[in-house]
Amino acid sequence: MPDWSYQTLFRPLLFRLSSRLARELTFQAIGGLSRLPGGRLVIRTLGHMEPSPILASRAGSLELYTPVGLSGSLDPEGKAHAAMAQFGFGFIMTGPITPEPLSSSAPILRETDRESLIYPSYTENIGLKEAERLFEHPRHRLPQLARLMPMPGVTGDEALQQLAHMLERLGQAGAAGFCLDVLRSDGNMEEQLDLIRRFPDLVRRLQAQGRLGGQVQPPEGSAGAKEFSAVSLTRGGELREGETASGSCREVLAAGLPPLFLYVPPDAPDPLVSELLAQVQAGGWTGLTVGEGLPEGEGVRIGCEAKIPGLALLRRLRAEAPAELTLQAACGVHEPQDALDLIAAGADQVLLHSGMVYAGPGLPKRVNEAIAYERLRLQPEPAPMPFWRNWGWMWLLGLGMIIGGVLAWFVAITTVLLPYDEAFLGLDRDALHRVNGNLLHFMSHDRVTLAGTMVSIGILYTQLARYGLQEGQHWSRTALGLSAGVGFSSFFLYLGTGYFDPLHALAAAALFPMFLLSMRGIQDRPYRRPVHLYNDRIWRLAMWGQLCFVVLGFALAIGGLTIAGVGVTGVFVPQDLVFMQTTFAELDAVNPRLIPLIAHDRAGFGGALLSNALALVVISLWGLQRGERWQWKTLLFGGAPGFAAGLGIHMGIGYMDFWHLLPALFALALYIAGLILLYPYLMGGRAASTESGAFRTDGLNM
Structure with a gap:
């Protein structure tokens, strides 16, 4: 029951109950969680x-x-x-x-x-x-x-x-x-x-x-x-x-x-x-x-x-x-x-x-x-970490993701297929279009959303490396390690689809050493900037904003797992087949390699979305601090490419099924609300520090 859930959801409900009952329910709930296997780990994680x-x-x-x-x-x-x-x-x-x-x-x-x-x-x-x-x-x-x-x-x-x-x-x-x-x-x-x-x-x-x-x-x-x-x-x-x-x-x-x-x-x-x-x-x-x-x-x-x-x-x-x-x-x-x-x-x-x-x-x-x-604040600032020590490698990895995402986006809205895709199928894009008028549109939809997610990941990584990893923030290292670890591991999802993407394998081979170099020899440092000291309106609004982004992060993680799971099993959801006006059997009959190629795209998008979501979850749970403008800008610019790609391509190809788009619209609402509610907290001035001499240090183990 962190503050972002207590202040927004639980306190209003608990305060409607008698104090004794509210206390009993609260302590029974969190005490019961701590007794479950892994319960205390969940509490520490939140x-x-x-x-x-x-x-x-x-x-x-x-x-x-x-x-x-x-x-x-x-x-x-x-x-x-x-x-x-x-x-x-x-x-x-x-x-x-x-x-x-x-x-x-x-x-x-x-x-x-x-x-x-x-x-x-x-x-x-x-x-x-x-x-x-x-x-x-x-x-x-x-x-x-x-x-x-x-x-x-x-x-x-x-x-x-x-x-x-x-x-x-x-x-x-x-x-x-x-x-x-x-x-x-x-x-x-x-x-x-x-x-x-x-x-x-x-x-x-x-x-x-x-x-x-x-x-x-x-x-x-x-x-x-x-x-x-x-x-x-x-x-x-x-x-x-x-x-x-x-x-x-x-x-x-x-x-x-x-x-x-x-x-x-x-x-x-x-x-x-x-x-x-x-x-x-x-x-x-x-x-x-x-x-x-x-x-x-x-x-x-x-x-x-x-x-x-x-x-x-x-x-x-x-x-x-x-x-x-x-x-x-x-x-x-x-x-x-x-x-x-x-x-x-x-x-x-x-x-x-x-x-x-x-x-x-x-x-x-x-x-x-x-x-x-x-x-x-009474101790000298530590020396800044050199660019090539570790954080610079992660910044370069993020830059590589941005460049790769932009190139993938360009291909997805133009030719859709790369030469080795056509070689794998034994069909060119004109032949695919004759098979099904919406098939290329559908494949473009998968690849554009993947490209937008790659750009979002790249922005998150460069920002986390520049402002978090460079300053030795433990939560930033955790966000990058967890997200990138899952992202690189998702490569094996592609192999399970039966299609080997040589360009993706080459990119992974080039970027993975950067990830390893960025994780080496990291020493955590304490947060050295002023923190927010009051339970004021700005802080309470921020609790609602944090709730929005925590829910958004977990929702995207569930979505990523679902999409990846569908990609390596059934490949399509019913709305996909309705949009293309075909069936799984008909597509498989046209070319037995067509389904593995589409499954590769879907599994790739699911893995990338999960990787993106995990970074967002850690930022939202652990990282938000008053006056850290870079965090609000990271959330804004990190989320924008993903939503622009996902919603834009659906409108562009006419795939506007309401139930199919509802999760994306729900995520967009959380994203916009979270940015608005967090703006005063993150984009306002830093919390004022205690006046010099007001804080007694001689009895506090300095």
């Missing part, structure tokens, strides 16, 4: 979130692929954790977790105008026993932090005993770290602070007794003498060469303790914040997690409104807390700019909840891209 090494982050001793986490209360039963682990998250915060399950039958309210969710009970959760299942059998590799909470109403030693029990059970189940959630505005503040003071000692004692399961080990390279000989911690937990760790974080890491976080409400009053700062300075804590919810009656409101108080709290914590303390923020990330604001205020990691509901499942990827850009 979303294509491969974290760049520059996104690496740390939470104490815990290494994270990305600084973006999933809030546990979004999917409390973990039905879709395996699926969402493919979205670009670096960790999952599971919880709140209490010893016994706490449920509520009251509805979860969705206030769309305020982009918030109101949960009737702050403590609603699945309980310890079910939570253990999520840690023991995660079906994903992301580290999971357990957000622990004693049962409501218990205090003092009883609460500590419950926490100890949960620590032991979840530690043995595989929890990578823990987050203590005990602060309540309606509770006894002294008792809550006492739990906070005693919690790190409790963890140390359980760890010393071997009761946490031993999942968390001292970091690699630890000297075991309560310091690291060659590394130290920055604010984000980054380990830098040539320094030593100090203070409470050094002790926690050297002892091999799991990361310990304290969950703090975003609207925590100043006196409480002062008390908490004193506690973390006393030692034992890895970091603080600024929470996601504001009180709403007996429940909690989770949404955009938590961002403002959360920003103020983060700024104070960053200014007054120990420099090595890791700060996480779960308050109001609904678009990439929200995450950048929280990071600029002091956060090292962010967690997503309501933003996933309102923005869509692509939000983690978009946030990661925004963070990656902010880190990369």
